[in-house]
Amino acid sequence: MTPGQAEVVVDIGPAGEPSRSEMVPPGEFEISRPPSSQEVVGDRLFRGATLAVAWFTVILVGWIVVSIGRQAMPSIHAYGLHFLQGTVWDANRARFGILPAIVGTLYSSILGLAIGTVFGLAIAIFLSEHFLSSGLEAILRSFGPLEDSWLGSLPDKIENVLKVTIELLAAIPSVVYGLWGIFVVIPFVRPPCNWLHSHLGWIPIFGTGLSGPGLMPAALVLAIMVLPTITAISRDSLVAVPAKLREAAFGMGATRWEAILAIFVPTAATGIFGALILGFGRALGETMALAMLAGNSNVISWSLFSPANTLAALLANHFPEADQIEVGALMYAALVLLAITLIVNVVGTLILQHADAGLKGIR
Amino acid sequence: MRIVRKLPLLAAVSSACLVLAILGGRLLGEPGFATAFGAEDAVTLQGTGATFPAPLYQKWFTEYNKDHPNVQINYQALGSGAGIKQFQQHLVDFGASDAAMTDEEMAPVKEGVVLLPMTAGAIVLAYNLPDVTTELKLSRQAYVGIFLGKITSWNDPTITKANPGVSLPDTKITVVSRSDGSGTTFVFTSHLSAISDEWKNGPGPGKAVNFPVGVAGKGNPGVSALIKQTPGAIGYVEYGYAVQAKMPMALLENKSGKYLKADLNSGKDALASVQLPENRRAWVTDPANSDSYPIVTYTWLLCYKKYENPKTLDALKSVIKYGLTKGQSFSADLGYIPLPGDVIDADMKALDQIS
Numbered sequence: 001m002t003p004g005q006a007e008v009v010v011d012i013g014p015a016g017e018p019s020r021s022e023m024v025p026p027g028e029f030e031i032s033r034p035p036s037s038q039e040v041v042g043d044r045l046f047r048g049a050t051l052a053v054a055w056f057t058v059i060l061v062g063w064i065v066v067s068i069g070r071q072a073m074p075s076i077h078a079y080g081l082h083f084l085q086g087t088v089w090d091a092n093r094a095r096f097g098i099l100p101a102i103v104g105t106l107y108s109s110i111l112g113l114a115i116g117t118v119f120g121l122a123i124a125i126f127l128s129e130h131f132l133s134s135g136l137e138a139i140l141r142s143f144g145p146l147e148d149s150w151l152g153s154l155p156d157k158i159e160n161v162l163k164v165t166i167e168l169l170a171a172i173p174s175v176v177y178g179l180w181g182i183f184v185v186i187p188f189v190r191p192p193c194n195w196l197h198s199h200l201g202w203i204p205i206f207g208t209g210l211s212g213p214g215l216m217p218a219a220l221v222l223a224i225m226v227l228p229t230i231t232a233i234s235r236d237s238l239v240a241v242p243a244k245l246r247e248a249a250f251g252m253g254a255t256r257w258e259a260i261l262a263i264f265v266p267t268a269a270t271g272i273f274g275a276l277i278l279g280f281g282r283a284l285g286e287t288m289a290l291a292m293l294a295g296n297s298n299v300i301s302w303s304l305f306s307p308a309n310t311l312a313a314l315l316a317n318h319f320p321e322a323d324q325i326e327v328g329a330l331m332y333a334a335l336v337l338l339a340i341t342l343i344v345n346v347v348g349t350l351i352l353q354h355a356d357a358g359l360k361g362i363r
Numbered sequence: 364m365r366i367v368r369k370l371p372l373l374a375a376v377s378s379a380c381l382v383l384a385i386l387g388g389r390l391l392g393e394p395g396f397a398t399a400f401g402a403e404d405a406v407t408l409q410g411t412g413a414t415f416p417a418p419l420y421q422k423w424f425t426e427y428n429k430d431h432p433n434v435q436i437n438y439q440a441l442g443s444g445a446g447i448k449q450f451q452q453h454l455v456d457f458g459a460s461d462a463a464m465t466d467e468e469m470a471p472v473k474e475g476v477v478l479l480p481m482t483a484g485a486i487v488l489a490y491n492l493p494d495v496t497t498e499l500k501l502s503r504q505a506y507v508g509i510f511l512g513k514i515t516s517w518n519d520p521t522i523t524k525a526n527p528g529v530s531l532p533d534t535k536i537t538v539v540s541r542s543d544g545s546g547t548t549f550v551f552t553s554h555l556s557a558i559s560d561e562w563k564n565g566p567g568p569g570k571a572v573n574f575p576v577g578v579a580g581k582g583n584p585g586v587s588a589l590i591k592q593t594p595g596a597i598g599y600v601e602y603g604y605a606v607q608a609k610m611p612m613a614l615l616e617n618k619s620g621k622y623l624k625a626d627l628n629s630g631k632d633a634l635a636s637v638q639l640p641e642n643r644r645a646w647v648t649d650p651a652n653s654d655s656y657p658i659v660t661y662t663w664l665l666c667y668k669k670y671e672n673p674k675t676l677d678a679l680k681s682v683i684k685y686g687l688t689k690g691q692s693f694s695a696d697l698g699y700i701p702l703p704g705d706v707i708d709a710d711m712k713a714l715d716q717i718s
Contacts, residue, residue, distance in 0.1 A: 092569035211537040212593030295578035296542035321444030321544025
């Protein structure tokens with residue numbers, strides 16, 4: 001050690017941070033030293049705080065489950081598993097069953113997710129693989145050289161606008177989706193649905209006509225509601241496909257479609273799958289739009305056009321006027337909804353981990 | 364960084380607000396200013412309850428406030444059930460409900476309850492049949508059958524029998540009911556139970572019953588929207604909502620076999636058919652007069668027998684008196700039935716029980 005260095009160390013110790021900028025001229029080296037006691041305390045405090053907040057969330061979830069469970073206890077005792085099999089919700093006679101609501105929740109969510117996935121994934125590929133830019137560029141090029149003109153950046157800008165527009169769909173309140181569904185979607189889909197029913201009515205999924213609210217309009221609106229989630233996350237994971245993979249795919253002579261379908265989408269599959277899980281979670285819990293569109297009718301039917309009920313809609317509809325016994329039953333229903341979302345998330349996470357393990361070599 | 368740059372502006376705006384607030388507070392302290400803005404002796408009444416009479420109550424409260432600027436009345440139309448619940452828990456100064464409180468419901472209120480019928484209204488069956496322009500008549504058998512799910516098509520003989528000369532389409536009937544618990548449902552199902560044993564032993568009367576068929580919408584507006592959007596739909600809504608939404612309403616067969624439209628006269632007649640008992644709790648489930656519209660109900664204000672604060676007491680009594688007198692003149696325009704004279708007298712007498 002040179003004498004100069006030793007001098008610096010001695011000076012920094014007691015004076016702390018500010019003196020260092022005076023001692024070390026700009027552009028010079030910094031000297032490593034053990035953290036000061038202040039830094040240690042700050043570090044510990046910060047770590048403690050984050051730990052506390054993290055635990056707080058866990059405790060909060062536990063607390064919610066416990067308090068709902070406590071209120072649901074009387075009706076769990078009273079109705080037991082029959083509650084899950086019953087098909088009648090009759091507060092008047094204290095008969096409660098939520099099978100139609102469970103079926104309706106799963107049916108509408110899966111249907112909505114399926115439609116949302118097809119469109120969401122297609123949009124994500126369109127946006128991430130620069131289909132728009134390449135198409136537009138070809139057109140713009142016919143007007144003259146693109147370099148040095150503002151036109152050159154136009155395709156990217158349009159692509160950005162599209163992306164933001166789709167993300168904006170997430171900002172629309174669900175009651176607005178519900179109203180839009182009643183006044184626009186239902187009248188719009190009614191004629192084709194009834195045509196399907198009258199011509200292909202022997203297929204169970206077209207077994208009834210669509211009069212007004214029903215599963216189909218509910219699922220369509222749900223699909224639009226989960227679209228931003230699916231599109232945004234899928235696009236991000238498609239963009240994140242390593243460049244070396246892209247180059248390798250094209251270098252081996254793959255066409256654009258072969259590259260997308262055989263290389264990019266499978267590589268981004270974990271991210272896309274995560275998007276689906278999130279979208280499914282949103283669809284399961286969606287309340288207002290479904291309460292307005294599904295029909296709130298305790299019917300179990302294969303038909304896509306039949307009215308249905310969902311757990312969240314059931315809760316929203318019955319809470320304000322429920323008496324003590326019905327509140328217990330509603331809490332039980334809430335617990336079931338919570339369990340379904342939890343199962344979906346856990347299964348999703350497990351599948352994700354499994355898939356991630358398979359992809360380790362590529363990343 | 365962007366936020367940081369806006370900080371001076373934010374600070375300026377907030378300090379301006381602060382100055383205004385302080386100035387406002389000072390001015391409100393001055394006696395002259397305070398009376399002008401009604402801050403002196405200001406009384407705020409809190410109420411929660413039925414959506415059914417809400418438009419009329421809101422009208423009363425705003426009109427009353429114009430004459431008595433020192434009395435502010437907040438009425439939250441959360442539903443009859445919520446009205447009763449919050450009233451029991453003493454969260455409000457008064458409640459409102461389409462279904463009068465039962466004795467069990469009144470029991471937990473220590474200081475006692477005074478039920479005051481404040482207005483009345485009819486419940487109508489609104490329908491959506493775009494090709495039928497004449498007014499549809501529904502017999503008792505027909506509308507019970509429709510809501511029980513036994514009559515499923517508009518050209519069912521039970522319906523066509525009462526409508527000679529009207530060509531009814533082969534459209535499927537979509538029954539629209541309320542998805543949330545409601546006083547409107549209670550009144551409607553009570554009426555169905557009164558006229559049909561099958562209904563009484565089946566779904567029965569209640570604020571939320573298990574309708575055998577159809578779809579359900581939230582609140583009177585939700586039901587109206589579904590009926591308007593669904594060809595072949597029929598549902599029960601409060602008269603005022605049906606008028607507002609310009610939906611056709613069926614003529615219903617009453618007890619004496621006459622088909623009547625819901626209007627002021629048939630409603631008044633129905634109210635007159637029932638004598639109000641001492642406790643002012645009367646159900647007009649099936650009026651017997653020949654010119655009565657069959658589904659009519661009173662709607663009640665729920666008051667405590669004792670109020671701690673004399674200012675609240677005076678204001679509440681004064682508002683109720685206003686509603687019972689001048690307030691009744693707004694009823695017809697908003698689709699409600701003005702109270703018969705003897706009901707108003709009974710209410711006025713009952714007001715003396717509140718102290």
